[in-house]
Amino acid sequence: MASSTLSNWVKAYKAGKLGEVGKNYRPLTELEMELRNAKKELAEVRMERDILKNAAAYFAKESQRGAR
Numbered sequence: 001m002a003s004s005t006l007s008n009w010v011k012a013y014k015a016g017k018l019g020e021v022g023k024n025y026r027p028l029t030e031l032e033m034e035l036r037n038a039k040k041e042l043a044e045v046r047m048e049r050d051i052l053k054n055a056a057a058y059f060a061k062e063s064q065r066g067a068r
Contacts, residue, residue: 016028016033016036016037016040017033
């Protein structure tokens with residue numbers, strides 16, 4: 001397999017333009033691509049929220065220790 005083929009597949013995957021691989025492959029519709037991107041963004045935002053929540057809890061605990 002040519003390295004350019006694999007490179008093109010990776011680029012398409014990262015851009016969200018690569019559908020399921022197999023005999024029933026069909027290009028993603030615009031709505032499917034939008035849904036995939038929205039789900040990816042939601043997962044990232046949830047992860048950021050959880051990190052910030054944990055950081056806030058940590059610093060709140062540390063500030064209570066310092067107040068004693």
